[in-house]
Amino acid sequence: MQETGMIFDFELIQVSEVKNSNAMEKEGLIRTINRLIDFGCVIDTIATDRHVQIKCLMRDTYEDIKHQYDVWHVAKSIRKKLAEKGRTKATAELIGWIQCISNHLWNCSQHCEGSASILKERWLSLLHHITGEHEWKEGEETKTCGHAAYSPEQNERKKWINPTSKAYRELESVVLDKGILDSLSGLTDFCHTGNIESYHSMMLQYCPKRLHFPYKSMLARTQLAAIDHNSHIGRGQMVASKGPNKGSLMYSQAYSKMCKSWSVRPVFEKKTYSFVSVLMDRVVKCKRDGLSLPPCAVPTLPANIAPIPKPQKSQAILRHSSRF
Numbered sequence: 309m310q311e312t313g314m315i316f317d318f319e320l321i322q323v324s325e326v327k328n329s330n331a332m333e334k335e336g337l338i339r340t341i342n343r344l345i346d347f348g349c350v351i352d353t354i355a356t357d358r359h360v361q362i363k364c365l366m367r368d369t370y371e372d373i374k375h376q377y378d379v380w381h382v383a384k385s386i387r388k389k390l391a392e393k394g395r396t397k398a399t400a401e402l403i404g405w406i407q408c409i410s411n412h413l414w415n416c417s418q419h420c421e422g423s424a425s426i427l428k429e430r431w432l433s434l435l436h437h438i439t440g441e442h443e444w445k446e447g448e449e450t451k452t453c454g455h456a457a458y459s460p461e462q463n464e465r466k467k468w469i470n471p472t473s474k475a476y477r478e479l480e481s482v483v484l485d486k487g488i489l490d491s492l493s494g495l496t497d498f499c500h501t502g503n504i505e506s507y508h509s510m511m512l513q514y515c516p517k518r519l520h521f522p523y524k525s526m527l528a529r530t531q532l533a534a535i536d537h538n539s540h541i542g543r544g545q546m547v548a549s550k551g552p553n554k555g556s557l558m559y560s561q562a563y564s565k566m567c568k569s570w571s572v573r574p575v576f577e578k579k580t581y582s583f584v585s586v587l588m589d590r591v592v593k594c595k596r597d598g599l600s601l602p603p604c605a606v607p608t609l610p611a612n613i614a615p616i617p618k619p620q621k622s623q624a625i626l627r628h629s630s631r632f
């Protein structure tokens with residue numbers, strides 16, 4: 309993807325070329341980086357999730373490229389850990405804090421000015437805030453939460469966590485988790501891949517994983533998904549045209565089972581799919597002018613990708629019957 313969020317090139321990787329999905333991600337990244345370098349791009353930073361294989365690849369093979377983590381993936385992992393910790397009666401109060409803690413991580417990453425130490429201090433400051441303590445003595449630079457003072461009513465409404473409680477100890481184990489603390493240095497540039505995540509979920513509408521498509525179909529469907537994505541970049545947020553909120557930006561509400569809370573999401577303008585009529589016009593023109601598409605090189609694909617050979621069907625039926 310370019311900075312504009314446009315898909316400008318892609319390649320289908322055959323499952324038979326790699327051992328598993330992790331190897332496929334690694335292979336995909338290697339090919340993407342090499343192709344960008346071949347195009348003459350100078351890659352400054354790459355943001356990925358926290359797969360160990362990818363981390364090692366970036367460290368060992370592409371040491372000149374800065375490797376950052378996607379904030380969304382790290383925040384998701386923290387939300388998941390907290391949801392697990394909050395399952396018992398004694399720790400259930402953590403659940404109400406999950407969304408705030410996730411927002412806090414985003415905020416720390418966005419406002420750390422590229423400094424890993426500032427980011428870490430701000431991240432750890434949540435262990436103070438969550439107990440109702442908003443100023444403290446220890447720490448290098450961060451000694452307050454930085455938010456406006458709460459009124460007595462606001463303070464009363466907040467569900468502060470007792471620092472001697474089990475819930476607090478469990479929270480501490482997540483906040484101070486070595487894996488999470490190590491990840492913080494990869495969040496200093498506030499990189500996030502929301503565009504790609506929404507592209508992937510849209511692509512699943514064209515290429516559902518549960519269905520098999522022949523190679524040419526898969527290629528065409530992926531191309532359509534890329535055209536759909538590129539044609540709808542920069543869609544604005546929908547504005548209410550009637551009702552009491554007429555003229556204001558529209559949002560939808562979604563319930564998160566993990567955080568047990570509701571959140572709002574912007575509603576974007578409807579897609580126009582204007583590319584469909586353009587494509588149809590071109591198909592008619594090609595046919596009318598006797599033009600044909602360039603040939604599609606279909607790679608040699610194995611009959612199946614199972615790790616052991618397929619047995620004789622008659623023997624398999626016999627084995628199936630003998631079970632009964």
Ligand SMILES: [Zn+2]
Nearest residue numbers: 437441442453
């Ligand atoms: Zn605070």
